[in-house]
Amino acid sequence: QVQLVQSGPEVKRPGASVTVSCKTSGYTFSNYGMSWVRQAPGQGLEWLGWISAYDGKTDYAQSLRDRITMTTDRSTSTVFLELRSLRPDDTATYYCARAHDSRFWGQGTMVIVSS
């Protein structure tokens, strides 16, 4: 069965960077891309971007384009999200979801940004 398993919670200082991983199994990795979505405490869902697991092509949300990078490691069927220059309002739970219809989701990774 399809599984997306994300890395554990993170606590970071403002200005730092964070990398969240999403390890996949149960399907052919290169056949599907991955979206990343975040949810601030008590808020709705925000789409952050997408990466193709076939060729690494990406598309990022305009608001984060200068601070975000998505990558893949085909040898381990893992997708990574890096967010730089963290701010307190980046505090959220970050989810990976198999693109494009998001039928399968990771369990979420809480990232707290606080001084």
Next chain:
Amino acid sequence: DIRVTQSPSSLSASVGDRITITCRASQGVTTYVAWFQQKPGTAPQALIFAASSLQSGVPSRFSGSGYGTEFSLTINSLQPEDFAIYYCQQYDTYPYTFGQGTRLE
């Protein structure tokens, strides 16, 4: 960006009721709409993809419909476990955008 307007923002219902949540996209997205259910402290779970296709394992009391700019999620005969927050999302055009959510209580 395509705006997705979801209504109502909250909905009060009882076990056994039939409810409908709607999403309107600011431009046509053909059938590239998904619906998700989220319970507190858990990841969203897919209910419907491609506007009307039921995700495997989801009870048949859930159904979706629509095309273009108007979409709906219907739950027949509400069960206690259905009280949650529901979101729609268009995945026709980047950036993919979500509705604001509907709290079913």
